[in-house]
Amino acid sequence: MNNIFVYCEVTDDKNIADVSLELLSKGRKLANELKVKLEAIVIGSELSGVEKELYPFGVDVIHLADDERLYPYTTLPHTALVLNIFNTEKPEIALFGATSIGRDIAPRIASAMRCGLTADCTSLEIGDHFENKTQTEYKNLLYQIRPAFGGNIIATIINPSTRPQMATVREGVMKKEIYDSAYKGKVKRVDVNAVLKDDDFCVQIIDRHIEASKINIKNAQVIIAGGYGVGSRENFNLLYELADVLGAQVGASRAAVDAGFTEHERQIGQTGVTVRPKLYIACGISGAVQHRAGMDQSAQIISINQDINAPINQIADYAIIGNITDVIPKMIKYYKANSK
Numbered sequence: 001m002n003n004i005f006v007y008c009e010v011t012d013d014k015n016i017a018d019v020s021l022e023l024l025s026k027g028r029k030l031a032n033e034l035k036v037k038l039e040a041i042v043i044g045s046e047l048s049g050v051e052k053e054l055y056p057f058g059v060d061v062i063h064l065a066d067d068e069r070l071y072p073y074t075t076l077p078h079t080a081l082v083l084n085i086f087n088t089e090k091p092e093i094a095l096f097g098a099t100s101i102g103r104d105i106a107p108r109i110a111s112a113m114r115c116g117l118t119a120d121c122t123s124l125e126i127g128d129h130f131e132n133k134t135q136t137e138y139k140n141l142l143y144q145i146r147p148a149f150g151g152n153i154i155a156t157i158i159n160p161s162t163r164p165q166m167a168t169v170r171e172g173v174m175k176k177e178i179y180d181s182a183y184k185g186k187v188k189r190v191d192v193n194a195v196l197k198d199d200d201f202c203v204q205i206i207d208r209h210i211e212a213s214k215i216n217i218k219n220a221q222v223i224i225a226g227g228y229g230v231g232s233r234e235n236f237n238l239l240y241e242l243a244d245v246l247g248a249q250v251g252a253s254r255a256a257v258d259a260g261f262t263e264h265e266r267q268i269g270q271t272g273v274t275v276r277p278k279l280y281i282a283c284g285i286s287g288a289v290q291h292r293a294g295m296d297q298s299a300q301i302i303s304i305n306q307d308i309n310a311p312i313n314q315i316a317d318y319a320i321i322g323n324i325t326d327v328i329p330k331m332i333k334y335y336k337a338n339s340k
Contacts, residue, residue: 019097028058058179172274222248229284287312
């Protein structure tokens, strides 16, 4: 069929996960460019009405496997169902969220189908490629773009000879956008009993304990982020004080988290969360490519750094050259004096 497929994860409240909706938004754009259909795979239980959530994102076909044994997620039945759909439908491109589920199922699918898989992509584009060795030109390949070699380069990875072209993408990297609120597709129901065997249910989940995250910086409109240049855990308190004054959330780079300045839940970047706030204040952050991948879509960026040549200054709208222990107290004092 050569269409684009997105594996959609189902949350505990029976909604589609945000990362899956973000991938559908991107998948719709890629499908329009390739002039193909966008198809979604939804596997779980009690999924009545799920199409109403998916159609506005431009989904043409929903492959729906609804069975009480399919929720919560277990590896074997979900993998078998996706493989059955892929072997039947022959997708050109397959996208998965870079979540605990996506990172479990996507490599198994790629291994079974003998095709490549690029993890944690920060961009997906359509382009051509000319192979000098074989003098072969490939049209409309999926450019799977991600940082590599410790962030020293941005690698563009292609998969010219096998299908599907597969990639995982972290939550927040792609923008979630409604394509057409009146869009209508069709539902293809998967005959679960015809595909799965008793052996696929050899693992059963007896009990689950889920702890809600205490920190939610993903949807924050203003973020004060600190890096290794903040200097200490004590200096990080200045960021919390500024955040309290501005009604903001505090984030951090990986270097700051590794140094023990703050907790991992606040980490922003390729190995943390991806954010798109209206205002991002980067304090003592050098701006490695892995960190920029998680925040460079911020509406406005202010950098506070002693190094005028820090990479973060290249993408900052405003760069303040100075020590955060001097700059931030002045920002706090000025904001308190001039706000209602």
